[in-house]
Amino acid sequence: MADDDDKFWxxxxxxxxxxxxxxxxxxxxxxxxxxxxxxxxxxxxxxRARKWREDDRAEDDWRTGGEAGIEG
Numbered sequence: 440m441a442d443d444d445d446k447f448w449x450x451x452x453x454x455x456x457x458x459x460x461x462x463x464x465x466x467x468x469x470x471x472x473x474x475x476x477x478x479x480x481x482x483x484x485x486x487r488a489r490k491w492r493e494d495d496r497a498e499d500d501w502r503t504g505g506e507a508g509i510e511g
Contacts, residue, residue: 447474448461448469449468449480468484
């Protein structure tokens with residue numbers, strides 16, 4: 440994609456910010472609009488992972504509570 444050539448990526452192996460798709464897809468996170476945002480990729484990834492874990496726990500709690508209510 441030509442649009443991605445203007446974006447920034449975070450290389451998960453070298454821990455460097457790259458402009459455009461220089462590295463293999465498996466080695467990069469992004470795209471990001473700015474180099475500064477790409478540099479924060481590890482933080483952003485951790486924030487999103489934490490949110491997904493919280494959402495999963497909340498969904499599991501809801502299912503457990505819902506099933507107990509139906510059975511009881």
